[in-house]
């Protein structure tokens with residue numbers, strides 16, 4: 251590498267001066283301006299950008315909440331209500347933050363599912379996918395600790411149930427729990443360390459997101475056909491094409507977000523969290539936030555505590571090895587006539603688990619949870635590896651540009667007639 | 674109506690978001706008790722606002738009946754100004770309570786009449802005192818009660834009007850009262866609203882039990898979500914703005930993509 255100034259293409263003298271010494275403008279231009287992007291994205295490709303925006307919203311609102319929040323067991327609940335009542339627009343910040351967590355998970359779940367359907371985890375994007383799983387785990391930890399902060403009944407009892415899970419591990423279990431609690435029960439030290447970590451983790455997420463995007467810009471984006479772009483006829487520059495398309499998705503996202511915040515701010519929350527935490531009164535049903543319900547169902551589907559905990563963690567850890575479990579040479583499910591249905595069924599199993607997680611662990615719900623758990627793992631560990639070898643994929647189009655020009659490649663009819671993409 | 678409108682709205686959102694959230698909406702925290710009767714409240718719906726006269730009457734019910742047992746520690750007297758009471762009225766209400774303050778310059782604690790900035794005075798010094806006075810039962814703080822129960826306003830309204838004699842064969846615990854809508858049907862709260870004319874409304878409204886229950890729920894709902902009107906107003910503006918912005922964004926996107934064969 252030669253020493254000296256970067257050869258900047260910018261004309262504006264000030265930008266040029268900076269860019270020659272620190273080429274951040276060139277970088278932005280390369281990564282978000284002229285970056286060649288497959289031209290056949292559908293709206294599922296909006297969700298990465300949405301997740302990024304969501305993270306920024308969480309950090310921005312969180313910082314303002316933290317200015318008024320008091321992490322002490324005797325004051326936390328009242329301080330949150332004080333934010334709602336006496337801080338200027340405090341209710342707005344709090345409701346955006348609380349519903350923002352739900353929106354974040356909605357967005358990220360769709361983002362992950364998109365990756366599964368279009369095979370975005372496959373070579374060469376394995377590491378990109380794995381970094382994504384790390385982000386998801388960090389998000390879960392952040393959201394879990396955030397939910398403890400308002401110190402309502404569900405905060406307290408959710409924290410108690412979830413931290414207690416670690417005691418299932420032999421030998422080290424109890425020490426882990428003591429460490430999480432900072433004592434011998436969920437109490438003030440727990441609240442303090444959770445607040446500290448809840449403030450820290452989003453910035454860690456930010457760093458990992460940076461790695462995620464950096465890795466993406468090495469491999470380039472996947473696309474609904476799952477085939478690599480063959481040349482300039484297959485791509486468009488990110489700006490203005492995808493900045494424009496992302497803007498459409500962003501507005502729709504904001505409409506959903508605003509509807510929740512302004513018209514149904516407590517719809518996705520549990521009323522019990524408006525009852526101040528009380529260690530002496532156990533709520534009848536301890537349920538986590540909706541986005542954790544599938545894992546909660548898996549946990550309770552297993553009669554053995556340690557087994558349940560392992561399976562619960564395993565249900566996400568298995569995503570790490572997904573790139574190697576899937577043995578099919580084809581990425582997009584559009585060309586996998588059998589696997590497509592099995593994946594759909596997996597989605598239904600996930601939904602079933604979410605449903606059962608919110609129900610008491612008895613009768614039919616346990617049976618359903620067990621069947622769904624079994625299928626959840628069977629899809630990853632049995633169906634995907636085996637099916638990849640047996641299934642005969644449909645013929646792939648020659649290139650991205652080809653099937654798009656009407657009458658091109660041997661594309662199944664359904665793949666072309668997505669009205670949304672026609673725009 | 675309001676609930677179903679909300680659910681529909683949320684479902685719409687859920688649909689836009691994929692099937693992920695739908696089950697969570699169906700999540701139930703089953704009250705073992707009866708299904709709630711449905712009352713229409715003025716604050717319901719996307720454009721619902723606070724019925725100020727009902728809420729003011731409701732405050733009177735709270736002050737004269739409920740506040741003997743229930744605190745509302747998150748509210749301050751000054752909040753009553755937002756309910757439409759005049760400055761003089763609110764100052765007079767605040768002045769009826771005695772507040773411990775201090776220390777003063779001599780280091781002494783002293784008593785003084787309440788001010789606008791004081792929080793609502795609690796009937797008991799602490800939970801133990803409340804239990805000691807009420808047969809061991811603890812009346813919950815009512816500041817956010819309508820947010821703290823499933824279908825809060827409907828539930829509280831039903832609870833207040835849901836007392837009756839226990840069905841034959843049911844044995845009641847000592848000091849317990851039968852209530853159709855309380856989970857488990859045995860509640861320690863004696864029926865707080867029992868007879869017509871228990872409070873005397875200044876505006877001449879007939880104080881039936883039903884009316885008092887209705888009014889106090891209007892008050893409690895306002896107390897739980899004092900930001901509601903501002904929130905909905907802002908929401909309407911945001912959604913209108915976003916819909917227009919969405920149209921523009923979509924038109925722009927079409928224009929930009931018009932020359933790309935795809």
Ligand code: HEM
Nearest residue numbers: 308309312313315316319348351392393396397399400452
């Ligand atoms: C990954 C991003 C984040 C997620 C997923 C998240 C999630 C949550 C959740 C679920 C709650 C409980 C909401 C409630 O019911 O009240 C919460 C509360 C809170 N969060 Fe965050 N948060 C994030 C980022 C941040 C950041 C960056 C800060 C501070 C700089 C912050 C500060 C707070 C505070 C002070 C509360 C307590 C106030 C309240 O309960 O509303 N959060 N968070």
